[in-house]
Amino acid sequence: MKPFSYEKVTNEHEALERARLGNATFVAGGTTLVDLMKLNVEAPAALVDINALPLNQIEDQSDGSIRIGALVRNGDLAQDPRIRSRYRVLSQAILAGASAQLRNMATTGGNLMQRTRCYYFRDPVYPCNKRQPGAGCAAMDGYNRIHAILGVSDKCIATHPSDMAVALVALDASVAILGAKGERVVPITDFHLLPGDTPDRETVVRPGELITYVSLPRRPFGPHSAYVKLRDRASYEFALASAAAALQLEGTTIRSARVALGGVATKPWRALEAEQVLTGSPANTATFQTAADAALTSAVARRYNAYKIELAKRAIVRALTAALTD
Numbered sequence: 001m002k003p004f005s006y007e008k009v010t011n012e013h014e015a016l017e018r019a020r021l022g023n024a025t026f027v028a029g030g031t032t033l034v035d036l037m038k039l040n041v042e043a044p045a046a047l048v049d050i051n052a053l054p055l056n057q058i059e060d061q062s063d064g065s066i067r068i069g070a071l072v073r074n075g076d077l078a079q080d081p082r083i084r085s086r087y088r089v090l091s092q093a094i095l096a097g098a099s100a101q102l103r104n105m106a107t108t109g110g111n112l113m114q115r116t117r118c119y120y121f122r123d124p125v126y127p128c129n130k131r132q133p134g135a136g137c138a139a140m141d142g143y144n145r146i147h148a149i150l151g152v153s154d155k156c157i158a159t160h161p162s163d164m165a166v167a168l169v170a171l172d173a174s175v176a177i178l179g180a181k182g183e184r185v186v187p188i189t190d191f192h193l194l195p196g197d198t199p200d201r202e203t204v205v206r207p208g209e210l211i212t213y214v215s216l217p218r219r220p221f222g223p224h225s226a227y228v229k230l231r232d233r234a235s236y237e238f239a240l241a242s243a244a245a246a247l248q249l250e251g252t253t254i255r256s257a258r259v260a261l262g263g264v265a266t267k268p269w270r271a272l273e274a275e276q277v278l279t280g281s282p283a284n285t286a287t288f289q290t291a292a293d294a295a296l297t298s299a300v301a302r303r304y305n306a307y308k309i310e311l312a313k314r315a316i317v318r319a320l321t322a323a324l325t326d
Helices: 012-019 032-036 075-077 082-084 088-095 106-111 165-170 272-277 285-295 308-324
Strands: 005-008 023-027 044-050 058-060 066-069 174-179 181-189 212-215 225-230 241-248 253-262
Touching: 005 241, 012 044, 012 088, 012 174, 012 181, 012 212, 023 032, 032 174, 058 082, 058 088, 066 082, 075 088, 075 106, 082 088, 088 165, 088 225, 106 165, 106 212, 165 225, 165 253, 225 308, 253 272, 253 285, 253 308, 272 285, 285 308
Parallel strands: 005 044, 023 044
Antiparallel strands: 058 066, 066 212, 174 181, 174 212, 225 241, 241 253
């Protein structure tokens, strides 16, 4: 680990001022950042501790939405009664991730900013376009069992690791970002970027900007939503494929639907093709299977990860089936 300075700030203005001094990184729970610093994958000159900022509340809004502060801990968010009853897919997704100890440290904003678990990215011995643009991608012809089949480019096939962000996509969440020019609100589907030719740019957050909160709009999906995570072991493991499903039902007919995938794409992936199949169709296994097939039509498999196509389809069917239960 390279030397760095450390400073605590107490408000958003101080945080932005300190970040503008150059090569500074915000730190809260540090559950990903510290690991990457130890591996010399990230080497900020300064850490700006933002834990004292007033961003740790979960608040009901007058329009029926919920505002989640960027410093709300994952464990607190998952167990909040409002989240469990009105947005249960989010609670399930968070509880499927990491361990209780990590969830009690990790924050909402930090979870959105976490970086891939690709072993080539995390080992500086190997070329990686995320670490060093233009260096190449060792995963392309390497051992790519855990890598992406959706949203890939010829520069990067690393998967996004978050469970929470997948559920947020299914819930039409938005992210508020504060910078020198004020605050902007970005739909969660636009927050993470596809690798394209610039895989080192993973989100729309610019240097020196700060996530302040996540907003969950009022939606009719609460009673009928579910998250399914398929992985090599039952706990403390990242998804090989996961699915978040949210349904609005009229009797046995699906009035509207949201489907999002994790573990198989370079960003939390909204499966629009599946949603088109589901909308207006009967809520049954045959519909769910057709939707799952549609969701994976654009998948691009590599030597070791072709199994993910079928795995993701099964995750979708299981999540949709689970979403039917109250």
